[in-house]
Amino acid sequence: MKVSKYIFIATAVLLASCSNTRYLKEGEALYTGSEINIIGDSLSKTQIAKLKSSLESQLVPRPNKSIFGLRPKLLIYNIAPETKKDKGFKYWLKYKVGEKPVLLKDVDTDFMRSIIDNYSENQGYFNVSSNYQIDSINKRAEVIYNVQPKNQYKIGKVIFNNNDSKLTEAIAKTADKSLLKVGSPFNLDVIKDERIRIDSDLKEKGYYYFNPDDILVQVDSTVGNHKVDLIVKVKNKTAELATEPFTIERVIVFADYKLNTNQNTTRRRNRTINLNRIDSLQNDKGITIIDRKKLFKPEIFDHALYFQKGDLYNVKDQNLSLSRLINLGTFKFVKNEFVISDSLNHKFDAYYYLTPNEFKSLRLEFLAKTNSAGYAGSELNLNWSNRNFFKGAELFTASIYGGFEYQIGGVKDANNIYRIGSKFNLLFPRIIAPFKFHSSSAFVPRTKVALGYEYQNRTQLYTLHNFSGSFGYVWKENIKKEHELNIVDISYVTPETITEKYRQQMENNLSLQRVVEKQLIFGPHYAYTYTNTMIPQKNSIYYKGSLDLSGNIIGILSGANVRKGNQKEILGVAYSQFVKTEHDFRYYLKLGEKSQLATRVVGGIGYAYGNSQFMPFSRQFFIGGSNSIRAFRARTLGPGSFDPRTESGTFLQDQSGDIKMEFNAEYRGHLFGLVNGAVFVDAGNVWNLNKEPSKPGGQFSSDFYRELAVGVGAGLRFDFSILIFRTDLAFPVRVPYYPRGDRWNFKDIDFGDKQWRRDNLILNIAIGYPF
Known part of the structure; x- marks a missing residue:
């Protein structure tokens, strides 16, 4: 019955949209569009196609929007009730969702003919004639414009008039940069751009009061053979101030x-x-x-x-x-x-x-949060800042924070987290270095000094002290390219207490041992970002690549080799030696005014050598969660085909890896008001470079593609301008730790089954887009 009902409704909508003309008054005709018909054999196929496309872009008005020949927005306008109010649901439905009919009487054909003639002449077709005809049937009308152009005129010579004044001499010196090229078709738009180019060049040579209107480009069409000579000169009435550099x-x-x-x-x-x-x-x-x-x-x-x-x-x-x-x-x-x-x-x-600005500010923040790893909690931040710390526009920020997270997934009270810490950052609006640094960028290069400390208590497991510090530079070449180089980036992690419960479980688990081992990481870090997403255009990209080094120079000089029993220490702590790189590439394809396809590819690898046998836990890769593969909880996926359900213990363990691959695709479209929708697919995993007995199936191999996890889902985005509130509901369609041959689980999908929903549906709530 339900299927028949839907078929009936769909059929009714189709029939109604086909009969939009029945709402027209006597003598009215629905305008269905215009067509440009180029007549004549003097133009090449390329010229005809280009002129036809250009002329069609000039035609107005546009007919009502259609989808597969149907006009649903016009139908909504026609069937929606009239209202005298300029707000409310009826008004929104008729005038915002619906679309007023565009009629033949709305088309000024004589005016459009003049537009066609003028535009053609501006493209070099000086001898053009046009007419139009109207094809009308069943209250539908189409206008066909017949355009008959002659040969297109091309540029014969470009002459820069030089009357020995400083101004004309300065203009003549720019002739090699001219946009006017001999042999190119005459084009009025190019002439306008040439005037702007000359003005821009003069503005860099002291001519403050000069402007493009002071340039005159004379056209001599008497030279014959469908050519024109262009003479570039300064207008006689140009103001005296505009003729002198300042x-x-x-x-x-x-x-x-x-x-x-x-x-x-x-x-x-x-x-x-x-x-x-x-x-x-x-x-x-x-x-x-x-x-x-x-x-x-x-x-x-x-x-x-x-x-x-x-x-x-x-x-x-x-x-x-x-x-x-x-x-x-x-x-x-x-x-x-x-x-x-x-x-x-x-x-x-x-x-x-x-x-x-006001130099000093104090801000108190309270955050409530939940994540897909099964934690919920809150955080309190007290932030103080000074925008002119040493009277040199230095930005100093200090923050003290504390927070807690309760484990609401798995065994309750087994692994709650309490954190308290502080951060200090100082940004100098210049490069502080023994060498001279010159930048012609509009963005101020900065020197950054950062210090931090955090105390972390995982109840019934362990407590950690984490100290960090860095010194480096941030600078931008331009609005698209940014560099960040930390000359020194230090991190020191040391445990304070380890519970007996955790000791028992980590005894035969190398991954758990690395979480609480002392870690000393120091070395340079470099990141490069390129993006054009802030520039309005159809397609845009984002790329960020980073290189992280630790202990490389001292490790090489000291001959450290842990595999040969020659591990070196600094202040009693074995320092980490590794190379790590990560790359994040995103491509945004604009499909419509309010819709796009967003894709992302992420890849990274970390390699420990010399003084380290394994990558430190804090520098490994993790996957899953609200900004990653949304069908799996954060840090619960991988490595490889390792099944995290086989791990014994009373708490959720973080899964990490030395190699990361991730692929995401998301279609984003506008639904109504401030609500946008999305459907997405995520895939990826992490792997270890070394074989670990406690993580069977976790080592990277040539069969890595068989161990990719795949999740799909849909979500809503609430655009409040100042922030995007996001909800995503996802479920796995490929699980890498299932037996081979059974990893794709389409056959098991059953939204009507309560147990399936509980085991598979993951709700992600976050602020901002995932990528």
Whole structure:
């Protein structure tokens, strides 16, 4: 009965969408679209296809959206009840979900003909004629535009007019960069882009007041043979200020500028400030700094400002200076102006007005959390920050935190976690090094110093002390490329207590032993990130690669070799020696205005050698959870085909590996309002490089692809603008620790079975997208 009901509804919808025209008034016709018909044999197939595509993109209005020839949005508009209100469900259904009919009378055919003719001429088809015809049947109408172009004109010569002035000479020197190429088709858009290019080039040579409208490109179509000569020149009526380059006379910084005061009025009334009468000083670059409260060290502006006395005005340096001042994070408002010097010709005084942020802040955070590993708990964070710690725009942050997590999966109270710790970070807005570092990026390079400590208590198991520290640099080449290099990255882990219960279980389990062994890790760490996801475009990518080294140099110099019984120690602790690399690649394919296909590939490997036989536990790979393979709980999958259910004990053990592979694909689409939906598939696993008796099946081999776990699911994303609240429901369709031949379990899927749901469905709740 239910199936018949659904078939009936679907059939009714199809029939109704086919009869949208019955809602039209007498004499009205539904506009179904337009077609461009190129007539003539003077154009090549490539030219015809390009012109046809370009002209069709100019046609308006667009017909009602259709899917497989049906127009469901128009149907909803037609059947939805009328309402006088501009809000409410009826209004939303009719005008937001539905779509008003586009009628033939809405099409201005004569206007579109003029658009077609003008556009064709702008593409070099100077002799074009067009007409149109309307094909109408059963209250449906289509407009066909017949376009008959002649030969396309091409560029014969490009002449840069040089009348011996500094301006025309500067323009002529850019001829080798010109977008106007001999032999290329005439194109008005390219001419417009050429004017913008010339203006941009001049802005880097001091011509502050010049603009693209001062350029004139004359077209000479009398040369014959379907060619035109283009003459690039400066308009005769160009303002005198635009014809001269400007240099910088003074750079003046108001470091504590107050908004909404009479300071602005006073400054504008007297442009030439008498710096001898106010409390000011100059830094090493000759920049005048007005800082009555002595808030900042003068050196801060050496790194942020690119202008100094005598420099030629350059728009690139101007933008770099503004971007760097903003990226310092110390100033709430940044603005500048260039004022013509009263006493000198073609010289600027550059003023920068900076309004500082509040330097100090104190924030208390309370977090409640749950994760797919079977834990629920909360955390309390007290954070203090200072944006100008040493009066050089340094950012210092200190945080103290404490939290607990109760195990709600497995055996209760067997492995609850209590944590308390602190973190200290200091960011300098410059590179502190024995060598000189120069960056032309708009982003301020930073030196980072970090210290941390955490005390962790896993009840009935063990307690650990974790000390960490690092010194390194963060810098961006541009908005897409970022580098992070920690010259020194140190981590020291030492146990305080180990319970008898844990000792008994780790006696024959090497993985459990490594969790509580003393670990000393030190060495450099490098990460590179490339992304263009912040730039509006159809497709975008994200890539992050990292290289982690520990104990390599000292291990090589000391000849450490644990396999030969020659293990070295520092302060009584055997240090770790390994190489680890990880790579995360993501590709986002835009399918529609509010839909996309997001894919991710993650791969990593860690190799211990010299002073270490195994990778330290804290540096191994883990898989599963809300941001990984969502059909498996966090850290419960792998390594390889090892079955975690066979492990004896009263607590959930973390599964780790030296090799990681992960593949994810997710379709994201808009449902309604702030609700988005997704369907996804995740696959992957971790493996060990070495064979471990306590983890049978966990070693990497040529059959690794037979040990990939696969999960599928669907979820909702609630977009609150400031955050994305995400729920994902997933279940496994391939389990690597099942017997070979039975790892795919499609045949076992039974949503109606309560026990199957309890054993297989995993609900993930998280903030933000998984990737």
